[in-house]
Amino acid sequence: MVLAPLGLFYLLLTLTNLTGGLLAALAWALTALVRRVVTRTPTPPCCGSPPGCWWSDLRVQRFVRRVSLLWALVFLTNGVATLWVLARATLGDFLMVTTAGSFTLVGIAAVVSLLWFRRELRGGGIRLRFGVATAELVSA
Numbered sequence: 606m607v608l609a610p611l612g613l614f615y616l617l618l619t620l621t622n623l624t625g626g627l628l629a630a631l632a633w634a635l636t637a638l639v640r641r642v643v644t645r646t647p648t649p650p651c652c653g654s655p656p657g658c659w660w661s662d663l664r665v666q667r668f669v670r671r672v673s674l675l676w677a678l679v680f681l682t683n684g685v686a687t688l689w690v691l692a693r694a695t696l697g698d699f700l701m702v703t704t705a706g707s708f709t710l711v712g713i714a715a716v717v718s719l720l721w722f723r724r725e726l727r728g729g730g731i732r733l734r735f736g737v738a739t740a741e742l743v744s745a
Contacts, residue, residue, distance in 0.1 A: 610634070668725045672718050679714040683707055 610633040618626030640646075687703050694702060723733050 662729075664725060664729055668722065672721060675714060675718065675721075679710060683710055686710075 610630055613633060614626045614630045617629040683706075686706060690699050690702050690706075726733050
């Protein structure tokens with residue numbers, strides 16, 4: 606199923622141009638969304654997990670919503686900053702500043718996400734540790 610939109614995009618990219626390929630990919634995605642709305646087919650649960658699984662926990666849902674918002678803001682900030690630097694700087698400065706800025710922003714967001722995830726796990730009584738597993742049992 607994944608190869609069909611890719612093939613359609615490549616075919617129209619080859620026959621027309623980039624705009625034709627992008628419009629074909631967008632039309633494919635919108636058709637899939639409209640089909641779900643018209644047939645009232647619900648979207649499948651996350652990763653095909655059954656109800657009552659870890660995904661149905663309210664703490665997990667809250668964390669996923671909030672961390673998704675964090676990453677949306679990171680990518681929005683990255684895009685706006687890239688366009689701003691592109692309009693203001695020379696090409697050499699643009700490449701240097703956007704590369705360093707993008708890596709820094711994404712790195713900080715990754716660390717914040719990991720620390721946030723650890724904090725949410727601790728709130729649920731789970732302790733996340735990295736390193737070599739030990740054979741000892743930790744009593745709660």
